[in-house]
Amino acid sequence: MRPPAPAEPGAQALELRGLVKRFGATVAVAGLDLTIPAGSFYGMVGPNGAGKTTTLSMATGLLTPDAGTVLVHGIDLWRRPVEAAPLLGVLPDGLRLFDRLTGPELISYAGLLRGMDRDVLATRRDDLVEALDLRGAGSTLVADYSAGMTKKVALACALVHAPRLLVLDEPFEAVDPVSGAAIRGILQQFVAAGGTVVLSSHVMALVERVCDHVAVVAGGRVLAAGPLDEVRADRDLEERFVELLGGSAQARELTWLRPSSG
Template sequence: MTNASNRPPAPDHSVDPNTPALQVTGLAKKFGEKIAVNGISLTVPTGSFYGLVGPNGAGKTTTLSMATGLLRPDYGQAFVHGVDMWQHPIEAKRLLGILADGVKLFDRLTGEQLVTYNGLLSGLDRDTVAQRTRDLLALLDLDKAGGTLVVDYSAGMTKKIALASALVHAPRVLVLDEPFESVDPVSAANIRDILKGYVQNGGTVIVSSHSMDLVQRMCDHVAVIAAGRVLVAGTVDEVRGESTLEDKFVELVGGRHHAEGPEWLRLS
């Protein structure tokens, strides 16, 4: 029998599993004269591990921010298990756990206080929050750091406490923007195990990452975006074809140079 401390809270199953976990249609965003996202449409199946990949500036973070209610789109719609994000934001956000890249945490709280705050904010009772907070801190090897201020955490610890905060209310969909950046290999392996277990228990994970190897090993679906548009989307096997995902990505996005570099860099 598995102890509760060895897995994250199971996602709430009170949704239709046949409805896409996330569906965005025609999302667009412009900053000044720059078009960051140019009519992106995606369907993320329920129970999938979905990777979103693209070069820097492709529009990944902007797309996820609009899909999860952090940034209002200029055009388009986003639905979380059929709930319109911008028509019914509170209902839609209850279904989401978000680890957003670059969004500041309340880092003058301790790790335990931060997770507790997020659990209470989600409407959980205090006893449930206390138990889940203990489970998550143990699960992520942060139990000894639970009384330390988040501002004093390393980059990897900060990423893990943000993940705990996203998991505490047992969301149906986890949206993770670069979740493994600055995380040490052991912690990364633990996080991967947690996410795999979460999907096996009926949750959906959407992850943006620059690591093609990680996406190829973990994800069953992937979308490649560049210049604010979807270049290709489907299962990982459909997208990569006979090549690796990294080779297919470079082929689609372009920009690879085969030169040896300037003569002054050739040392022998």
């Protein structure tokens, strides 16, 4: 386990300060503060509707915040987007891809949009296709990919320009165990090389296994954040999570839920 990174300025990969987002009368994110140290493998957990996707969208430039700032390695993402964007690799959840391209074409497209040199791009594209096991689908349109394949090619698009910070929304959803292991391996390698990963998930076991830091988010706020061991305090992350949310571990008994009750 990696020791907590020192708190000096510039060593923070991502700083969210007072983020607010309202959708009509609903407050999705209510003044969220979160500091993610460089070199950490950060997990964001929370129940459905906690504001994870909204937060990560604002942190990656996809959704304008109503208030607050986002600093990517000290650069204000919403003030100086052109400087901050190259540092960021983004995998959103629930957004489409240009699915009339093949997987390799989509990776090239992502690289060229970021202004990458063609020779470098071609090499990296082939490496990514190899590493994420997309070879078999290399000449198939993304429209015909399975959900897991689509996730993998989107991840490749996030990695191709070698960012310093990766922000991934539900990267393991719909991914089979073998591909999941491959993705995990790539991310761990990325962190070992000095990169930072932020991912959201609602699978506690997975976050416990791969992350060294964790933030528990609910109702658009951070309930607890820090190194994994501090947050879970010698307990199971799932128990701690339920405790933080104030729900009882014992669900209301559904007395009618029996095969005999018809």
